[in-house]
Amino acid sequence: MSTENNEPTNPYTSGQPPQYSSQHPNQYPNQYPGQNQQFGGAPGYPAYGYNPQQAEGAQLAQTSMILGIISLFVVGIILGPIAIVKAKKAEREFNTDATVGKVTGWIGTIFGIIGVLYIIFLIVVAFSFAGTSMMYSDYS
Numbered sequence: 001m002s003t004e005n006n007e008p009t010n011p012y013t014s015g016q017p018p019q020y021s022s023q024h025p026n027q028y029p030n031q032y033p034g035q036n037q038q039f040g041g042a043p044g045y046p047a048y049g050y051n052p053q054q055a056e057g058a059q060l061a062q063t064s065m066i067l068g069i070i071s072l073f074v075v076g077i078i079l080g081p082i083a084i085v086k087a088k089k090a091e092r093e094f095n096t097d098a099t100v101g102k103v104t105g106w107i108g109t110i111f112g113i114i115g116v117l118y119i120i121f122l123i124v125v126a127f128s129f130a131g132t133s134m135m136y137s138d139y140s
Contacts, residue, residue: 054096057090057094057095057096058090060087060094060098061086061090061100064083064087064090064098064100064105065083065087065104067086067105068103068105068107071083071108071109072104076113076115077109077112080108080109080110081109083105084105086101087099087101087105
């Protein structure tokens with residue numbers, strides 16, 4: 001498919017060349033209705049598709065994920081619930097998926113509870129052995 005000057009033509013256009021604005025010669029015209037003319041952003045959003053609410057939700061989800069991962073190794077009984085609360089807030093208020101933060105927060109919380117129970121068990125066992133060794137000691 002070519003014109004009489006043997007130039008290739010686009011089969012998807014109507015044959016009319018695009019009309020560009022003389023005020024902004026380096027700017028392309030809108031190709032889709034509602035498209036941000038200057039930067040090509042999505043309709044209803046600022047340039048480059050940046051949405052401050054969505055960014056805040058993503059930040060909360062990322063924070064909950066980091067806290068959840070740290071809670072797997074260090075003070076899970078404290079950091080785990082904080083990760084869960086932040087993940088729920090990201091999902092509820094900003095409609096952002098924060099499953100990783102929630103899951104790692106729960107696992108960290110469970111590990112933290114098991115760790116605290118283990119420490120309590122060790123203390124009880126240590127005191128029980130200390131009490132029995134004093135009963136059978138010979139002071140003579």
